[in-house]
Amino acid sequence: MSQEKVVTIYDIAEKLSLSPSTISRGLQNHAAINAMTKKRIFDAANEMGYRFNTFARNLRAQKTNTIGVIVPRLNSYFISAMLAGIEKELQGAGYNMLISQSLESQDKEAEYAKTMLHNRVDGLIVTLAANTTDINHFQPFLKHHIPLLFADRGVAGDRYTNVVIDNRKAGYEATAHLIGEGCSRIVHITGNTTRDVYADRRDGYRRALEDHSLVFDEEMVYETDLTEISTMKVMNRILKMNVLPDGLFVSNDFCAAICLKTLRQAGLRIPEDIAIVGFNNDATSRITEPPLSTVNYPGQEMGEIVARSLINRLRPEGATSAVETIVLESELIIRSSSRREGK
Amino acid sequence: MSQEKVVTIYDIAEKLSLSPSTISRGLQNHAAINAMTKKRIFDAANEMGYRFNTFARNLRAQKTNTIGVIVPRLNSYFISAMLAGIEKELQGAGYNMLISQSLESQDKEAEYAKTMLHNRVDGLIVTLAANTTDINHFQPFLKHHIPLLFADRGVAGDRYTNVVIDNRKAGYEATAHLIGEGCSRIVHITGNTTRDVYADRRDGYRRALEDHSLVFDEEMVYETDLTEISTMKVMNRILKMNVLPDGLFVSNDFCAAICLKTLRQAGLRIPEDIAIVGFNNDATSRITEPPLSTVNYPGQEMGEIVARSLINRLRPEGATSAVETIVLESELIIRSSSRREGK
DNA sequence: TTGTACGCGTTATCAT
DNA sequence: ATGATAACGCGTACAA
Numbered sequence: 001m002s003q004e005k006v007v008t009i010y011d012i013a014e015k016l017s018l019s020p021s022t023i024s025r026g027l028q029n030h031a032a033i034n035a036m037t038k039k040r041i042f043d044a045a046n047e048m049g050y051r052f053n054t055f056a057r058n059l060r061a062q063k064t065n066t067i068g069v070i071v072p073r074l075n076s077y078f079i080s081a082m083l084a085g086i087e088k089e090l091q092g093a094g095y096n097m098l099i100s101q102s103l104e105s106q107d108k109e110a111e112y113a114k115t116m117l118h119n120r121v122d123g124l125i126v127t128l129a130a131n132t133t134d135i136n137h138f139q140p141f142l143k144h145h146i147p148l149l150f151a152d153r154g155v156a157g158d159r160y161t162n163v164v165i166d167n168r169k170a171g172y173e174a175t176a177h178l179i180g181e182g183c184s185r186i187v188h189i190t191g192n193t194t195r196d197v198y199a200d201r202r203d204g205y206r207r208a209l210e211d212h213s214l215v216f217d218e219e220m221v222y223e224t225d226l227t228e229i230s231t232m233k234v235m236n237r238i239l240k241m242n243v244l245p246d247g248l249f250v251s252n253d254f255c256a257a258i259c260l261k262t263l264r265q266a267g268l269r270i271p272e273d274i275a276i277v278g279f280n281n282d283a284t285s286r287i288t289e290p291p292l293s294t295v296n297y298p299g300q301e302m303g304e305i306v307a308r309s310l311i312n313r314l315r316p317e318g319a320t321s322a323v324e325t326i327v328l329e330s331e332l333i334i335r336s337s338s339r340r341e342g343k
Numbered sequence: 344m345s346q347e348k349v350v351t352i353y354d355i356a357e358k359l360s361l362s363p364s365t366i367s368r369g370l371q372n373h374a375a376i377n378a379m380t381k382k383r384i385f386d387a388a389n390e391m392g393y394r395f396n397t398f399a400r401n402l403r404a405q406k407t408n409t410i411g412v413i414v415p416r417l418n419s420y421f422i423s424a425m426l427a428g429i430e431k432e433l434q435g436a437g438y439n440m441l442i443s444q445s446l447e448s449q450d451k452e453a454e455y456a457k458t459m460l461h462n463r464v465d466g467l468i469v470t471l472a473a474n475t476t477d478i479n480h481f482q483p484f485l486k487h488h489i490p491l492l493f494a495d496r497g498v499a500g501d502r503y504t505n506v507v508i509d510n511r512k513a514g515y516e517a518t519a520h521l522i523g524e525g526c527s528r529i530v531h532i533t534g535n536t537t538r539d540v541y542a543d544r545r546d547g548y549r550r551a552l553e554d555h556s557l558v559f560d561e562e563m564v565y566e567t568d569l570t571e572i573s574t575m576k577v578m579n580r581i582l583k584m585n586v587l588p589d590g591l592f593v594s595n596d597f598c599a600a601i602c603l604k605t606l607r608q609a610g611l612r613i614p615e616d617i618a619i620v621g622f623n624n625d626a627t628s629r630i631t632e633p634p635l636s637t638v639n640y641p642g643q644e645m646g647e648i649v650a651r652s653l654i655n656r657l658r659p660e661g662a663t664s665a666v667e668t669i670v671l672e673s674e675l676i677i678r679s680s681s682r683r684e685g686k
Numbered sequence: 687t688t689g690t691a692c693g694c695g696t697t698a699t700c701a702t
Numbered sequence: 703a704t705g706a707t708a709a710c711g712c713g714t715a716c717a718a
Contacts, residue, residue, distance in 0.1 A: 006405070008695055019705045024697060032703060049486055052461045055402045056695035059710045062349070064398065066441075074430055075643065080423040087417055087444050091455075096462065098409075099442050101430050112434075118395040119439065143392055228626070257630045264632070283571070287600045289607070289632050300418065351711055362689045367713060375687060399711035402694045 007050040016044055027052070058120070066096045067310065068116035068124045072104045072153075077254070077282045078299045079127065082151060085303025086125060093311045095122070102129040104225075110137035123147040123310045128154065130192040130225070147313040151306040153195045161323050163306040165330040167197050170295045171204025173332045174249050174277045177293070179212045181275050181340045183247030186214075189222045189234055189259070190251035198223075201251055201279070220245070224255075231255045235262040244268075247275045247338075253282040253294055260288050260337060275338040290336030297330050350393040359387055370395070401463070409439045410653065411459035411467040415447045415496075420597070420625045421642045422470065425494060428646025429468060436654045438465070445472040447568075453480035460484065466653045471496040473535040473568070490656040494649040496538045504666050506649040508673040510540050513638045514547025516675045517592050517620040520636070522555045524618050524683045526590030529557075532565045532577055532602070533594035541566075544594055544622070563588070567598075574598040578605040587611075590618045590681075596625040596637055603631050603680060618681040633679030640673050 005011075009023040016023075018037070026033045026041035033041075044050075058064045067090055071079050083099070090097050098121060102109035109129045116124055117140050124141060126148065135155055141148040142159065154162035178186050186209070193199040206216045222237075224230040235258070238245065250256035256278030260270055268274055270290060278285055278294040285292035305326065348354075352366040359366075361380070369376045369384035376384075387393075401407045410433055414422050426442070433440050441464060445452035452472045459467055460483050467484060469491065478498055484491040485502065497505035521529050529552070536542040549559045565580075567573040578601070581588065593599035599621030603613055611617055613633060621628055621637040628635035648669065 006695090010695080020695090021697075021706080022704055024695095025704085028697090034703060037703080049483075051463075051483065051487065053402075053463060053695050054461045055398050055407070055463060056710090057697075058398045059396075059402055059694090059712090060696050060698085062710070073427060075420075075423045075427040077418075077420075080418045083442075084416060084418040084444065087442065088446075091443060096458065097442055099430065099440055100434060101427065103431075115439065118397045120394075120396060120398055140392075140394065144394065254626060254630075261630060261632065283597060284627060284630060287597075287604060287627060287630055289604065349711090353711080363711090364690080364713075365688055367711095368688085371713090377687065380687085396711050399694090400713075402696090402711085403713050405694070 007045075007048045008053075009050075012041065012044050012048060012050060015048070016040055064096075064120045064122055065094060066098055066119065066121050067307075068119065068121035069097055069099045069126075070102055070109060070112050070116070070124070071099070071127045072102055072129050074099070074101050077284070078152075078280055078297070081299030082127070082303035082306075085300035085305075086151075086307040087303075088300075089304050089307035089311065093307075095311070102132075104130045106132040106134065113137045113141075117141065117144075117146075121146070122314055123149070125149050125151055125306055125310060126154075127151050128195065131194060133194060147310055149306050149310050151302060153197055156196060158323055161309070161325070163302055163309065163326045163328065164197070165297060165302075165328050167200035168204040168207075170279070170297075170330050170332070171201035171249070172208045173204070174201075174279070174293075174295060175205045175208035176212070177332055177334065178247040178249060178275055178277060178338060179208065179214065181247075181271070181338055183245075183275055184214055185220070185243065185245040186247035186249060187220050187222065187238060187245040188249045188251075189224060189231070189255060191224065191226045193223055198251060205249055226252045226255050228254075228258055231258045232262065235259055239263075239266055245274060247277075249277050251279045253278040253280045253285040253292060256292055256294070256337075257284050257288045260290075260292065271336065271338050271340050275340060277332075277338050281333060285333075285335070288337070293335045293338040294333050295330050296333050298328070302328060350388075350391045351396075352393075355384065355387050355391060355393060358391070359383055407439075407463045407465055408437060409441055409462065409464050410650075411462070411464035412440055412442045412469075413445055413452060413455050413459070413467070414442070414470045415445055415472050417442070417444050420627070421495075421623055421640070424642030425470070425646035425649075428643035428648075429494075429650040430646075431643075432647050432650035432654065436650075438654070445475075447473045449475040449477065456480045456484075460487075460489075464489070465657055466490040466492070468492050468494055468649055468653060469497075470494050471498070471538065474537060476537060490653055492649050492653050494645060496540050499539055501666055504652070504668070506645055506652065506669045506671065507540070508640055508645075508671050510543035511547040511550070513622070513640075513673050513675070514544035514592070515551045516547075517544075517622070517636075517638060518548045518551035519555070520675055520677065521590040521592060521618055521620060521681060522551065522557065524590075524614070524681055526588075526618055527557060528563070528586065528588040529590035529592060530563050530565065530581060530588040531592045531594075532567060532574070532598060534567065534569045536566055541594060548592055569595045569598050571597075571601055574601045575605065578602055582606075582609055588617060590620075592620050594622045596621040596623045596628040596635060599635055599637070599680075600627050600631045603633075603635065614679065614681050614683050618683060620675075620681050624676060628676075628678070631680070636678045636681040637676050638673055639676050641671070645671060 281296040534541040624639040
């Protein structure tokens, strides 16, 4: 009873005494096929347990309708929101999504890029690993004219399209806001500055200080991997400072939440003693007490935009192969963690 | 200069005056091919911009090395942790991962199941949509002997393998713990009880009440979609009760955090006035003040286990096609949100 | 060690 | 409205 043999259009053709091409057309609802014939074809297909073979079509069509996505990790609030946006748009346009995570390793990233290439993805979306410096593994995509877009973490330059926010501006605004609230000793905790997103935020932080006649001190910048453990370690060091900071600009809401909680447990008042601004507008930022000021950074929207942009490049008409940098709007959201009423 | 023509092993063969099969073997590092020949082949391949075609191989091999994953949504803490676990195991075993999200819709789920089928995935992992009652769309997988495993949200029965935790036990323990802390009016907020995971937790809640001579009251159970908005609405209703509850068992940490915050803002003390237990042990549960008691429910581990189990089924040797239910350990983690010192 | 020949399942082209 | 045929790129049994 079990259907061991794979059923193909040839089998259906034979059974119905028709040719394979007729079956193929019938299954595609081709206009030139008799309605009655179509019905017979569909019925036979169902009955025989026929299963369409996308690979065979891909092989013929030289196109896979599949988009590759390489991200540093799947279990991150920002990344998963972005993926949700990407998936939504891709599904809507009839594309499948092949995903892998580099786990912040350049080597894995390169390996997965190769897999994507061999899988003949029609396009690729990448958020770079923290330590990726050499991006030669993406060269083949350029060579084969396969659209490759960077989302969030990309590389400056004119070879690839980037979808980003203005991190320098965001960093500037966050810092300037803290200064406006009366802070003058502001610590910045951020990620690996190999990545522009973090380097730019730090630059913004630095410029804001300088514009307000405050000194930029390397010692006040902590570059970490933004995990819970690293954040705790940084907090321990900060709490041992001779003079405590009065402001904290953290490149990630979850870390900012950890900081907030640690400081409160150490008996400090937020924002009176130390004001805090996070980054991303994760759900977390609304849960803390007090709620976190943060930079709104809509992951889902970014995913949708990068996917739409990619899909556009895949259309024969809108073959906008132009390299560009798409900058999304971001905005500082001020909540109680940094709002000092009596300033 | 740009490589318009797709380079195949035939092109390499022609250039090197060898046969295509030799090229094929060489590229696979076949033992029977002369080392010198191999080198010539690899060099030519690089030089000519050759790109391996996985589809052609798949077509031949009748195997795709691809696993499909259908989840309700990508942007959920639990789901993304699970996906991270799945991805890790699959990559380790050389499988690719094709992902789509049903957005909690049975229709989409059915459509994506079909896509996965046509894409000839070697196996499928599914977390059911909230409203899925009819699972006939998975029938073809059974028919074609394609392993299909349910992760977390599955269906009871003997046709498909499930990887789950004992939700009834978890619900029982959470409730019994609240009772032990002196609660006697315990509200339960949970998801769509069409899904066993939520129905079972409610059952556990009910049994715990009954075992401790408390009455189970339908009015005390709120079934929601577990979003922030719905949770707020439920809280509004609860705050209007004539007699407030003294305990809250919430099927999701994020919602529990919303509840906790809302109640505190209403002037209630946690846990003195109302004790709270959440579910999942999300990062969120450690951020709230006080931190949330919760049920540890390791998403990443579940992902790893379901992926490993699937991979095992795909091996010719370990063709454990047996349908089974894999129950992972879960445990109640007691934190301050429910611990009443002076009970 | 290397080559020949065919099949994997579909679709486009040309023909009837 | 339907059919015959070739081609997509690779792998493998069999032959040399």
